[in-house]
Amino acid sequence: MAQISLSEVFSHKHNPYPFYAQLREQGPLSRFNWMGSDMWLLTSYDNAAVILKDPRFTLDRQKVEPQKGGQKPVDEKAAPYIPLAWSKHLLNTDPPDHTRLRTLVSKAFTPRMIEQLRPRIQQLMDELLAAVQHQGEMDLVADIAVPLPIAVISELLGIPVEDRKPFRAWTQIIVQSQGAAPGQTTSALDAEKKFIRYIKTLIASKSVHPDNDLTSRLVQAEEQGDSLSEDELISMIFLLITAGHETTVNLIGNGMLALLEHPEQMQLLREDASLLPGAVEELLRYTSPVTLSAPRWATEDVSLYGQLIRKGEMVRYALLAANADPQQFSDPEVLNILRQENQHLAFxxxxxxxxxxPLARLEGQIAIGTLLRRFPHLRLTCDPAQLAWKEGGSLRNLVALPVAF
Incomplete structure (x- = not known):
């Protein structure tokens, strides 16, 4: 059984396939060290599916370590804040709490509402391209992949234009701090304080003056007399910003890099725009905007694949490894936008x-489709091996993607 460090998991972002293939060959379950504790990493598709369905593994850390869950009221003068931010949202709860939260949130986040955003997302994309058209070159991450999703989720949540820049900075700092040593989280704690103060002010404003935005709908959300508490609202809005922004940045950036490195696939997509939905699914599988799944904890001692996972130990699965499992996908290390069977685990x-x-898919289709349509001669201006990837964190994100057109 492999014994690896978390930094090793996060260090293979440009070409992770060989690293995860090696782990799979050594066994279905690898142990890694995180802040001095043993954690477990699954690298095959079937194993990941087992963890997703096994009730012996919980998303709620409070169930195994109540003293570390951070489930307590916010103290504006105290730190750290970070446990609160992801203690009461959909990624950290099990049924029946998860069922209750999802029911309340889904009433304000319907597919119909997302589809109605299509004209506005296209307009935002056209404006971003108009701003760089005269330059003949751009950083595709900074000029397109970042501002498009932050504009969309900000408008969706009713966040003013002038507040988008600090919002982006706060979420970046907090997300990138995941897995960092305690002494390296000072900036994340400061960002978390500012984030919570801002969201509390926003919630108070929307409670008094509701508008046609998602924050107002979340404030008003009610099902059989139930509603979201302030802590749940803060946590849910943080999740929506992170999941609705940071991961979509990576879908657009990583997806365009994959196409630029595979010009024959890019040409197929240029010639037939009807391939866009399938192409986005393949890019989600092939590029994996997220490196690791949300953590789960064993609620009891569990024997799994010949190893003993003790109660309270963390288990995660590597998304790109699962999505590149040859037992599930034919030629998994090949980008194929015509792939038919594609039950990936990106979501x-x-x-x-x-x-x-639905929102991530829509933004990905509009961004990538518009780039290929408007810039037929789009090309990288550096060797792909020279591209830098952000260190740490569970996201697989490029620092920059310089292109010319």
Whole structure:
């Protein structure tokens, strides 16, 4: 059985296939060290599916370590804040709490509402391209992949234009701090404080002056006399910003890099725009915007694949490894936008399937389709091996993607 460090998992972002293939060859379950504790990593598709459905593994850390869950009221003068931010949303709860929260949130986040955003997302994309058209070159991450999703989720939540820049900075700092040593989280704690203060002000404003936005709908959400508490609202809005923004940045950036590195696939897509939905699914599988799944904890001692996972130990699965499992996908390390059977795990599976998947897919289709249509000669201006990837964190994100057109 392999014994690896978490930093090793996060260090293979440009070409992770060989690393995960090696782990799979050594066994279905690898142990890694995180802040001095043993954690477990699954690298095959079937194994990941087992964890997603096994009731012996919980998303709620409070069930195995109540003293570490952070489930307590916010103290504006105290730190750390970070446990609160992801203690009461859809990624950290099990049924029946998860069922209750999802029911309340889904009433304000319907596929019909997302589809109505199509003209506005296209307009935002056209404006971004108009701003760089005269330059002949751009950083596709900074000029397109970042501002498009943050504009969409900000408008969806009713966040003013002037507040988008700090919002982006706060979420970036917090997300990238995951897995960092305690002494390296000072900036994340500061960002978390500012985030919570801002969201509390926003919630108070929307409570008094509701508008036609998602924050107002979440404030007003009610099902059989139930509603979201303030802590749940803060946590849910943080999740929507992160899941609806940071991961979509990576879908657009990583997806365009994959197409630029596979010009024959890019040409297929240029010649037939009807291939866009399938192409986005393949890019989600092939590029994996997220490196690791949300953590789960064993609620009892569990014997799995010949190894003993003790109660309270963390288990995660590597999304790109699962999505590149040759037992599930034919030629998994080949980008094939014509792939027919593509039940990837980029959005999870089962009751925890990502609520924002329709929005991410829509933004990816519009962004990538518009780029290929408007810039027929789009090309990288550096060797792909020279591209830098952000260190740490569970996201697989490029620092920059310089292109010319």
């Amino acid at each position: 999870g599976k089962g009751i925890h399937f990502c609520l924002g998947a």
